[in-house]
Amino acid sequence: METSGRVEQYTLDNGLRLVTAPASTGQVAAVNLWYGVGSRHEVPGRTGFAHLFEHLMFQGTGNTDKGDHFDAVERLGGDINASTSTDRTNYFETVPTHALDLILWLEADRLATLREGMTQEVLDNQRDVVKNERRQRYENQPYGTALERILRLAFPEGHPYHHPTIGSMADLDAADLDYVKSFHKLHYGPDNCVLTVVSDLESADVLARVEKYFGPIPARDEVPEVPDPSLGSPLGGPVRDAVTETVPAAGVFIGFRVPAYGDREHDAAQLASAVLGQGQGSRLYRSLVVERPIAADDGGGAADILPFRYTDSLLLVNMLARENVDGDVLEKAIREEIAKLADGVSEEELDRARAVLEREHLHHIAGPAGLADTIGSCTQLFDDPELAYTWPRRWADISAEEVRAAAERLLVDGNMLVVRFDPEPEAEAEASEVEAEADTVANAPRS
C-alpha cells in the first residue's frame, strides 16, 4: 500500500500536535481532536467522569451558549460527535471547507473557556442524559451488561480498566460542579491534544489557521498522575461470571488478556481472532453456524480485540445459542475451537484473515472523518501519523507460526474469563455488540 507522502506534522509552542492530510474528495474538511484522557484516568468513586465530561463539552462555554456548537455544525450540514474510551476522548466534525475556521474557533474556545460557561443546570441535565444512555445501551439490552462484567473479571479491583467508560449510576449521581471544572483544568490542555485536519487545503494554510486559534491557549500547569495500569499477576483463570436473566438465548462471552495495542504479539493475536471469528470464512462461523449448527448466525463477527494501549488488551469471543441448544454445549464447542488454534493456522487461513483486517482498515480510512480519526489515534498513541496508511503491513509481516505460538501462549484456560448468560426458565427476551465506547449523540454513525 502507498503511504500518503503528504501527511505533515507540527508541534505548536504550547505542545499541541497538529497533523494535516489530504482528503480524496473536494470541498470538505474533517477535524478530529484526540485528547489523551479516558476512563483510565478516573479514580474509584468517580467512574464515568471522562464520558460525562465529554457531554458537557457541548453545553456552552465562556463565549457560546448551550447548543450553539451543535447548531453551528448542523446548519452547515456537517457531521459532529464525540466519543470516550478507556484511553482517550475524541471530538470530531466534518464540514464544508469554508467552515474550517469556525470549527477551529469552536474547538479552541471550548478548550480555553469551557469552565466559564459550566452551570449546575447543564450538569444535572447531562447527568440524566448519560444515565439514560446507560439504560439504553447497557441495562435495557439483553446481554447489555456483558462488557461491564468482562472488565470486572479481566482487571482487578482498583485497576484503571476494571470499570466501563459509562461508569456507575452512583458515581454519576455524585458528580459535582467543582470536580467537573477541575477535571477540565487537569486534562484539557493543548499539550494533551492531537489535532488532525483532513482537507484539500495546503498544510501551511491549515497550520496558520490552527496557530491563530489554538496558539494563544497556554499549556497545562501540571500534568496529572495517571493511575497505575500495570498488572501484577496473571489472570488466574478460568474466572467466571454466570448470569441468569431475561435474555432470548444463552450467550457465551469468552475473553483472554493479550499484549497491549502496538505490541507485535498483539498483532498476532488480532490475526488469531480474525482466523477464529471474523468473517464467514472464520473457524467459528464455519463450524458452529454452518456445519453443526448450534450458534446463532452473527454474519461472522464472533471474535475481536478490544485494544488497550496502556495495559493488556482483551481478545473477546461472543456467540449466542440456537433455540434448544444448551449454553454449556455452545461454550464447550467454542472453547474447543479456540484451543485448536494452538495446533496451527494454514497460510490460506492467514491470508484470508489479513484480507479481512485490511478491508476493515481501508473502510475506516476511506472517508475524511475516519482517516482523521485513524491519524489522530496513530499520532496520540504511537507518535506516527503515517501508520494510518501503513498499518496493514504489520499484519503482512506476521507468520502463521507466530499466530500459532501466540494462541498457544495466550489462549489458555489460565488466561481465560467467561461470562455466561442463561435465560430464566420460561422467559422470553438483540444480540448486542460489545461496545467499548460511549458517545454524545445516540445512534451516531461510526465510520
Next chain:
Amino acid sequence: MQQTRPDLGAVASYTFPKPQRVRVGNGTVVAVDLPGQQLISLRLILPGGGAVEPLDALGVSALTSEVLEDGPDGNSSLAPALERYGAEWISRVTWDGFITGLDAPTSRLDEAVLLFNDAVRRPALNPDDIIRRREQLLERFWLEAASASTLAMRSLGGQLFTGRYATPLAGGPIKLADITPERVAAFHADSLASVAGTLVVVGDLAGVDLEELGRGVFGDAAAVPERRSTEPGPPPGELPRVLIVDRPGSVQSALVIAHRAPSRSQVDLPRAEGISEVLGGMFTSRLNMELRERLGYTYGAGSRFDLRRDSGVFFTSTQVEASTTAHSVTSSFEQIAKLREDGVTEDELATVRESNTVGLPVSYSTARSVAGALVDIVMHDLPDDNVDRVRAGYEKLTAEDLNSAAVEYLRPEEAVVVVVGDADSLREPLTQAGVGPVEVRSPESLWS
C-alpha cells in the same frame, strides 16, 4: 490572545458528480469516478423487493438475499471466497428493490466481480442451505426483537397497513416458515437471474472497463419489466390510539409515534424532510431539545420519513426512562401541535436550508455515500442530477413552505403510538394521558 468568533468563509458551489451511463445489453452501468478512492463500491439494483412479494410468500426476498451468501458452490462459501480478495459482499432487500453489491479494492476488482456475477446469477440454492438460513432467520427475528427499539419498529407495519406492509420485511416469525426451497428457486429465477437491472460503480475507475464490467454482470438477461403498484389500505381501528407491547421489567420504554404519509413520488421532498428535521431530524431539533436537553428523559429522540414507491410512513422515535413514558408521549404531541400551530422560526428555516445545501460535500465524501445516492436515483426512477435538484428545492424554501408542510405532513390525529415497555406500570398513566384507546399486546400475538 483569544480570537473572536470568525465569520464563515465564502461557500464554494457544489455540484454532484455527473454519472457516466453506459448501456450494455439490456442493462445500464451508472458510474462515478473518484480518483484516489481505492475501495470501489459496486451495486446491482434489481426491481424485486418486499412490496411486490405475493401474500403467500412473505419474506421470500429477504430469505433469498440470505441464501445468496451460500454462493455458487453452496454451503456458505461466498463470503469466505470474497474475503480472500478483501471484498465485502452486500445484499440488501428494501420494500422497493433488491440490491446486491461489493466493496472491493481496485487491485482485485476483476476477480471479485467474476465471483459476484456467479453469486447473483448462478447461486447453488441447495435446499439444505435454504432451510438452514430460514431457520436462522426465524430465530434471529426474536433475538433482535429482544431489543425494545427493534420490537417497536417491527410492530408498526401492522398498525398502519393491511396487505404486505403489515408483515415485517423479512417475513416475520410466522409467515417466513412457509417459504420452501422451491419457492426461493422460483423467485430467484424470475426476479434475479433473468433481469439485467442497473449497475452502480463508484471509486477510482482508472483501469476499469465499464462495458466489460456490464457485459459480465448483465449477460443476456432481460430488461427490467415495468412496475405497477397500488397504495395499500389502513387496518381498522380508532385513531389516534396507543398500543403497548408488553416487555415486563423494561427500565426504559421504546416509544414510536407513527402515521401514514404520501409515497416518495407524491411527497414534496424539501418541504417534508425539512419539517421532519425541525421536529426531530437533527440534534438541535425540537423533540431532542425537549426530551433530552431540557427534561433529561432520554439519550436521544428523532423523527423521519420512510418513503416507498406506493406509500410512506412518518414516525418519531425515542427510548425513555420507564417512569417518564406517559409524559414523553404527551410532550411529543405538544411539540408536534406547537409546530403545526406556530410554524418554524427563521433560525430553523435557515438551518434546514443551509444544512441541505452547503453540507453536500460532507454528505458525499465517500464512494459508499455517492453510490448510495445513485442507488436511490435508480430505485425511484429519478434524474441523474437529482441531488442538485433537491438542493435547488431547499435553496428556495420559505417559512411558509415549512409551515404548510407541518400541517400537510404531520398528522398526529392519525397517529398510532407504539410503546414497548412494562405494560403493568404503563397502562394506567398512558390511559390517563388521553391520547386515545390503549391496547396491550404480547409480542408473540402481533404476527400470525
